[in-house]
Amino acid sequence: MTKQYGGSPEETDLRRADSLAREIFSDVANKWALLIIEGLGERTLRFSALRDEVEGISHKMLTQNLRTLERNGLVERRVYPTVPPRVEYTLTEPGRALRATVDAMCEWTQRHLGHIDASRRRFDA
Amino acid sequence: MTKQYGGSPEETDLRRADSLAREIFSDVANKWALLIIEGLGERTLRFSALRDEVEGISHKMLTQNLRTLERNGLVERRVYPTVPPRVEYTLTEPGRALRATVDAMCEWTQRHLGHIDASRRRFDA
Numbered sequence: 001m002t003k004q005y006g007g008s009p010e011e012t013d014l015r016r017a018d019s020l021a022r023e024i025f026s027d028v029a030n031k032w033a034l035l036i037i038e039g040l041g042e043r044t045l046r047f048s049a050l051r052d053e054v055e056g057i058s059h060k061m062l063t064q065n066l067r068t069l070e071r072n073g074l075v076e077r078r079v080y081p082t083v084p085p086r087v088e089y090t091l092t093e094p095g096r097a098l099r100a101t102v103d104a105m106c107e108w109t110q111r112h113l114g115h116i117d118a119s120r121r122r123f124d125a
Numbered sequence: 126m127t128k129q130y131g132g133s134p135e136e137t138d139l140r141r142a143d144s145l146a147r148e149i150f151s152d153v154a155n156k157w158a159l160l161i162i163e164g165l166g167e168r169t170l171r172f173s174a175l176r177d178e179v180e181g182i183s184h185k186m187l188t189q190n191l192r193t194l195e196r197n198g199l200v201e202r203r204v205y206p207t208v209p210p211r212v213e214y215t216l217t218e219p220g221r222a223l224r225a226t227v228d229a230m231c232e233w234t235q236r237h238l239g240h241i242d243a244s245r246r247r248f249d250a
Contacts, residue, residue, distance in 0.1 A: 021234050022180075024241055029230065031154040055147075073244025094237040101233055104226040105154065109146050112219040116149055119198025 027072055032057060032065045034102045037074070037095060044078075044090040074098060152197055157182055157190045159227045162220060165200070169215040199223060 027033065032054070039045075039053035051062055066089060069075040074095035080086040091099060152158065157179070164170075164178035176187055191214060194200040199220035205211040216224060 017238060020238060020242060021231075024234050024238070025160075025231070026156050028234075029154070029156040029159050031151050034154050035150075071245055071248040072241045073248075074241075094233075094240050097237070098230070098233050101226055101229040104229060105223070106146075106150070108219075108223050108226055109149050109153075112222070113142060113145060113149070115219050116197045116199075117145060120196055123196040123198075 024072060027068050028074070028098060030065075032061050033069060034105070036062070036065055036069065037091065037099050038102050038106065040075070040089060040091050040095075041099065042091075042096075044088050046086065046088055050089060069095070149197060152193050153199070153223060155190075157186050158194060159230070161187070161190055161194065162199070162216065162224050163227050163231065165214060165216050165220075166224065167216075167221075169203075169213050171211065171213055175214060194220070 028037075035054045035057070036050065039050055045053065047062070047066075050066075051057060051059070054062065057065075066075060066077070070077050073092055076090045076092050078088045078090070080088070153162075160179045160182070161175070164175055170178065172187070172191075175191075176182060176184070179187065182190075191200060191202070195202050198217055201215050201217050203213045203215070205213070
């Protein structure tokens with residue numbers, strides 16, 4: 001992904017887009033962000049229900065990752081003025097599009113379980 | 126991904142497969158592992174050439190991630206008995222299969238750059 005840019009306005013735009021793409025990749029290419037996207041799926045869930053879906057995630061990690069996903073426009077957060085306030089999370093269209101690649105990654109994991117298990121045993125021996 | 130299992134041998138196998146799948150997902154669903162897979166692509170590269178491909182990665186992170194990828198059988202490491210030894214890395218077939226999903230994630234990033242940029246500006250305002 002190494003690229004060389006000069007100093008023209010077009011090149012400044014290209015540099016900005018490239019740096020933005022790296023930031024976004026960094027935000028989404030992590031286990032928790034991807035498991036949250038997978039856990040939400042097509043549904044609208046409250047924080048506690050979502051936490052039940054994403055096994056092993058801490059309150060803090062879920063809060064931080066939801067904030068990052070919301071900032072990037074992948075998750076929509078809706079607050080209803082009840083007492084106490086009800087807060088719900090849903091994937092946006094770009095969030096749902098990303099979910100397709102997470103699904104592919106989960107399928108890849110299932111398909112290569114045997115190969116990876118055997119490779120780990122050899123490596124650890 | 127929450128699942129309930131009982132105590133039969135089949136259920137023990139299922140539990141083991143599920144826990145293995147989570148470990149593998151955890152190993153590969155991180156920025157550096159995915160960028161290394163993308164950086165290797167169809168080529169065979171030496172450590173230093175691979176490091177040039179994966180912008181911003183430290184020597185330590187590249188070493189650690191290559192070891193994890195090798196352990197999982199996604200990267201093959203070949204050592205040639207020259208002085209000094211030449212060490213080369215190539216994706217295995219499962220590694221190349223995972224690369225297709227990384228490509229999809231990079232395409233997703235490029236396609237949604239505008240939406241995400243706008244969303245971030247709104248969020249930060």
